[in-house]
Amino acid sequence: MSPWAALLAAAALAGQGQTAVAAAGEVAFAPARPAADQPRGHWWTAFGDPALDALEDRLAAGSPTLRIAVLRYDQARAYLGLAASDQSPRGDLVGSGLGNRQSDLRPLRGSNQPDQYAADTVGAVLSYEIDLWGRVRHEQAAGRAEVAARRDDLESVRLSLQAELALNYARLRAADADLALLSSAADAYGRVYRLIETRHAVGVASGVDLARADSQLKSVLAQADDARAARTLHEHAIAVLIGENPRTFSLPVTTARPRLAQAPAAVDSRLLERRPDIAAAEARVAEANALIGVARAAFYPQLSLGAVLGVQNTGQAGLFAYSNRYWSVGPSADLSFLDGGRRRAGLSLARTQRDAAAETYRQTVLTAFQDVEDNLALVEKLGLEAAHQGEALASARQAESLSLIRYQKGAVTFLETAVAETTALQADRVLLQVEERRLEAGIRLVKALGGDWRPDGSDPR
Numbered sequence: 001m002s003p004w005a006a007l008l009a010a011a012a013l014a015g016q017g018q019t020a021v022a023a024a025g026e027v028a029f030a031p032a033r034p035a036a037d038q039p040r041g042h043w044w045t046a047f048g049d050p051a052l053d054a055l056e057d058r059l060a061a062g063s064p065t066l067r068i069a070v071l072r073y074d075q076a077r078a079y080l081g082l083a084a085s086d087q088s089p090r091g092d093l094v095g096s097g098l099g100n101r102q103s104d105l106r107p108l109r110g111s112n113q114p115d116q117y118a119a120d121t122v123g124a125v126l127s128y129e130i131d132l133w134g135r136v137r138h139e140q141a142a143g144r145a146e147v148a149a150r151r152d153d154l155e156s157v158r159l160s161l162q163a164e165l166a167l168n169y170a171r172l173r174a175a176d177a178d179l180a181l182l183s184s185a186a187d188a189y190g191r192v193y194r195l196i197e198t199r200h201a202v203g204v205a206s207g208v209d210l211a212r213a214d215s216q217l218k219s220v221l222a223q224a225d226d227a228r229a230a231r232t233l234h235e236h237a238i239a240v241l242i243g244e245n246p247r248t249f250s251l252p253v254t255t256a257r258p259r260l261a262q263a264p265a266a267v268d269s270r271l272l273e274r275r276p277d278i279a280a281a282e283a284r285v286a287e288a289n290a291l292i293g294v295a296r297a298a299f300y301p302q303l304s305l306g307a308v309l310g311v312q313n314t315g316q317a318g319l320f321a322y323s324n325r326y327w328s329v330g331p332s333a334d335l336s337f338l339d340g341g342r343r344r345a346g347l348s349l350a351r352t353q354r355d356a357a358a359e360t361y362r363q364t365v366l367t368a369f370q371d372v373e374d375n376l377a378l379v380e381k382l383g384l385e386a387a388h389q390g391e392a393l394a395s396a397r398q399a400e401s402l403s404l405i406r407y408q409k410g411a412v413t414f415l416e417t418a419v420a421e422t423t424a425l426q427a428d429r430v431l432l433q434v435e436e437r438r439l440e441a442g443i444r445l446v447k448a449l450g451g452d453w454r455p456d457g458s459d460p461r
Contacts, residue, residue, distance in 0.1 A: 040451025047258035062243030076150035080143035123310015138293030145287035152280035163447040174436040175231035209414035274450035281361040288354035301335035371448035378441035396424040
């Protein structure tokens with residue numbers, strides 16, 4: 001990917017509701033077509049962990065957050081139905097049976113008019129707005145764009161939850177590996193402590209060596225307690241993500257860990273078209289643009305056709321007699337000519353909202369490119385760091401073994417051995433942390449790309 005050229009082109013086109021993309025290694029750009037409905041694949045299967053696969057399936061079925069996003073999408077569809085109804089004629093049935101008394105001093109009252117009378121009415125009112133200026137059409141266009149944005153929001157929530165679940169699972173398994181490492185270290189330190197205790201009993205080792213070995217052992221046990229606490233928190237987070245009670249949810253401890261799938265050195269930037277947040281941002285630009293049309297239509301008369309028909313009498317028999325009919329039909333127009341600048345302010349507001357939506361879209365595109373580049377770099381650099389840290393660990397383990405032999409032969413004090421053991425344990429834990437960070441970068445890369453990096457969404461295994 002050519003990041004700077006891509007970013008500049010995206011920034012230039014974002015205000016027009018477009019995203020510039022180019023294939024990896026290319027310099028030619030074309031308007032993007034955000035498509036959050038493209039297949040993402042079951043990307044988590046690339047990590048080769050059946051337990052993670054099962055949790056992702058439970059997430060799809062039980063996540064309250066995902067259900068809320070689905071309901072918001074349904075709300076948007078319902079609002080679109082309300083907007084669409086304005087394009088159809090409206091008919092209302094009316095009816096009343098009223099008793100009336102008119103004032104004796106009513107102006108222009110005739111002398112032969114009764115004091116009290118009834119008025120029974122049954123009729124229908126029909127109306128239809130003539131959408132000559134496009135108000136209804138633009139409202140429907142805005143509604144369709146909002147539905148599309150909510151659908152993309154739903155997919156964005158789904159992808160974010162999937163990635164968050166994978167991240168918490170990776171951290172939980174890293175805590176399991178850390179616990180296994182610390183448990184092994186505690187066993188080794190316990191054996192060393194018992195050795196020094198024996199030597200101290202016969203006067204070969206000093207009390208300082210015994211205290212140092214005891215401190216070393218207790219420190220590892222404390223670190224193990226901290227790892228258990230971290231694991232518990234990650235387990236609780238997973239429970240909430242899949243809609244389970246944290247008190248009753250548990251995952252068995254295992255040393256098996258998700259493996260990082262082989263990530264490419266570069267990816268086709270057109271994969272970003274699948275990112276649902278980009279598609280949602282584009283849809284909201286379209287929605288804001290349509291609302292400008294609604295604001296413009298307010299400057300023109302609202303035209304409608306109307307008809308009223310029915311029957312009416314004064315409460316006597318024969319309400320539906322032919323002679324009791326009434327009707328009126330014809331066009332009408334409504335135009336406000338004095339509003340204190342309300343319509344101009346509304347148009348200015350709509351334009352400002354469109355500009356803000358375009359800038360949000362532009363920022364979303366730029367952030368998407370940064371997310372991909374950041375995590376591609378992390379996967380690569382952390383891979384190199386893991387290789388170097390593995391070499392450092394091998395050297396530290398060798399120094400630890402040699403130091404313990406030298407101590408048993410009385411060539412050095414236990415201080416040298418303790419330092420060597422602590423250094424080896426720290427190197428082992430650092431390697432574990434680097435591998436965890438690299439795995440997390442791989443998960444975030446998937447999220448940044450909107451799914452698996454294969455355009456066809458094929459099974460990455």
